[in-house]
Amino acid sequence: MVNLQDISKVIRSKNASPFELTFDIILRDKTYYDQLKEKRCINKGVLAELYGIAEDDINDIIYFDPCCAIKVTLKRAIPSGSPGDTDVYGAQQHAPLLTLQVEI
Amino acid sequence: MNNIDKQFKILSPTAILGYGFPLESFMNGIREDPDLIAVDAGSVDPGPYYLGSGKSFTDKIGVKRDLRHMLKQGIGRKIPIIVGSCGGSGAAPHLEWCKAIVEEIAREEGLSFRLGLIYSDIDKQVVIEAIENNKIEPLQYLDKLTSDVVDRSVNIVAQIGVEPIIEAIKLNCDVILAGRAYDPAVFAALPIHLGYDPGLSMHLGKILECAAIAAEPGSGSDSVLGILGPDSFILKPLNRIRKFTRESTAAHSLYEKSNPYSLPGPGGALDLRNVSFRQLPDGQVEVRGSRLIPSEKYNVKIEGVQKLGYRAISIAGSHDPIMIKNISDIIKDVNATVADILHSENIDGEIYFHIYGKNGVMGSLEPAQEIVSHEIGIVIESVSSSQEAANTICTITRSTLLHYGYAGRISTAGNLALPFSPSDLPAGEVYSFSIYHLMEIDNQDLFKIKVVEI
Numbered sequence: 001m002v003n004l005q006d007i008s009k010v011i012r013s014k015n016a017s018p019f020e021l022t023f024d025i026i027l028r029d030k031t032y033y034d035q036l037k038e039k040r041c042i043n044k045g046v047l048a049e050l051y052g053i054a055e056d057d058i059n060d061i062i063y064f065d066p067c068c069a070i071k072v073t074l075k076r077a078i079p080s081g082s083p084g085d086t087d088v089y090g091a092q093q094h095a096p097l098l099t100l101q102v103e104i
Numbered sequence: 105m106n107n108i109d110k111q112f113k114i115l116s117p118t119a120i121l122g123y124g125f126p127l128e129s130f131m132n133g134i135r136e137d138p139d140l141i142a143v144d145a146g147s148v149d150p151g152p153y154y155l156g157s158g159k160s161f162t163d164k165i166g167v168k169r170d171l172r173h174m175l176k177q178g179i180g181r182k183i184p185i186i187v188g189s190c191g192g193s194g195a196a197p198h199l200e201w202c203k204a205i206v207e208e209i210a211r212e213e214g215l216s217f218r219l220g221l222i223y224s225d226i227d228k229q230v231v232i233e234a235i236e237n238n239k240i241e242p243l244q245y246l247d248k249l250t251s252d253v254v255d256r257s258v259n260i261v262a263q264i265g266v267e268p269i270i271e272a273i274k275l276n277c278d279v280i281l282a283g284r285a286y287d288p289a290v291f292a293a294l295p296i297h298l299g300y301d302p303g304l305s306m307h308l309g310k311i312l313e314c315a316a317i318a319a320e321p322g323s324g325s326d327s328v329l330g331i332l333g334p335d336s337f338i339l340k341p342l343n344r345i346r347k348f349t350r351e352s353t354a355a356h357s358l359y360e361k362s363n364p365y366s367l368p369g370p371g372g373a374l375d376l377r378n379v380s381f382r383q384l385p386d387g388q389v390e391v392r393g394s395r396l397i398p399s400e401k402y403n404v405k406i407e408g409v410q411k412l413g414y415r416a417i418s419i420a421g422s423h424d425p426i427m428i429k430n431i432s433d434i435i436k437d438v439n440a441t442v443a444d445i446l447h448s449e450n451i452d453g454e455i456y457f458h459i460y461g462k463n464g465v466m467g468s469l470e471p472a473q474e475i476v477s478h479e480i481g482i483v484i485e486s487v488s489s490s491q492e493a494a495n496t497i498c499t500i501t502r503s504t505l506l507h508y509g510y511a512g513r514i515s516t517a518g519n520l521a522l523p524f525s526p527s528d529l530p531a532g533e534v535y536s537f538s539i540y541h542l543m544e545i546d547n548q549d550l551f552k553i554k555v556v557e558i
Contacts, residue, residue: 018148019243020244059244062364069355081535081536085467088151
């Protein structure tokens, strides 16, 4: 088991719209990517537990071969900039992924 | 029709007009003899306030600086200049703001040209009729649009496609300022008009709208060049510290999108399933295989916000371990005390505590249960129907928290370190996104074009 950050070169979050938060995980190389893709290590169950959300609030998880990336999009609990929001750009919601344990 | 065997060069100065660019990079682009200078000036990223208030999230000095270089270099050389989503949000007040800056520069520099203005605003009645005719559908995670929501919304705009921009090009405009526009459209309109492939033009636009963000190292404040040919396009850095790589270019398809294989836009979707990237010397990348699949119906994304009231905030900190340990209970008690006061005075409103060190950044998504920081930051936020009421709620909440006698308290002189005097700040109007839907349109006449000789 390794931390996701140890095998990734990019882990980031950002709004995909004012109502969606999207996460990009770009792996360091194809070997890691292929293993994660084959085992579907990043799946709705893992993400729902990590962020304490319902699986229904997670959109498709897309494995993007051209740059060895995994993309996940979630429903925002509060739309960008509405009262109670904490991160208008959605750029600082990635940190729990850094230490997510994945099997390599 | 142009000869599309000839290369078509597009200079993208910066990711957002006003974010700046090194003059050397920009001039390297000018020396390439570009056929178009285009830039995106907007985004919904900064939140609903800017569309609602009619103000720009970019600074006038920054926007004027960028535009001055574009106009000075472009006008004399007869290079068309196209700006999209003017003023940040692209409604009429934003477009007027940008136009005034262009006019100021023209006066100061003695420039004259034909200016085209494209309005992206959509009349409420048009939206309500579209609802009645079942021509509006919600985007992911939104409810069906109702006429009530439309009535409450302000500054409704559509992300226009290439068609209105092509209309302005046909009117021989030298400079085109567009209201809210689909980001790639300002780059793709002219080449599509000249006969270049729409898929390649749109994909190139999609990358150029972020300027050097897709390069390595990435930057939102540096210029790049796009070179469109008959069956591929090339990305070329204009700053020797950057290069495009196959990976950096492919990775850009992920950025701020929910699906990197299919990017829906006005009138069609960009299909990137068969795209290939080829590394060229000097940090250049060649891209081919992008396709634009026209949709059966022409949809535009419409955006609108509603005003919820006014906000006031107070910023404070605590370094007391007893207070930090009990912060959740303390906030609960303070909320109850304040609610009693507001109730007795007939003041309505909402209070939000942003506790940095606990879950100030991630809110409900925060997995950490315990506070491990030696100090915490507290932002008290109040929202109410008037600025006065918001101020009152904020101040009463701050003073209650400041002197609240929580269980186990040893520090009895005050619970908060307040960095500023005044400690409580009126923060103005509060908006929320209310419209983020697709609207089917029958013709492009919705978007008015005005031509002005400058």
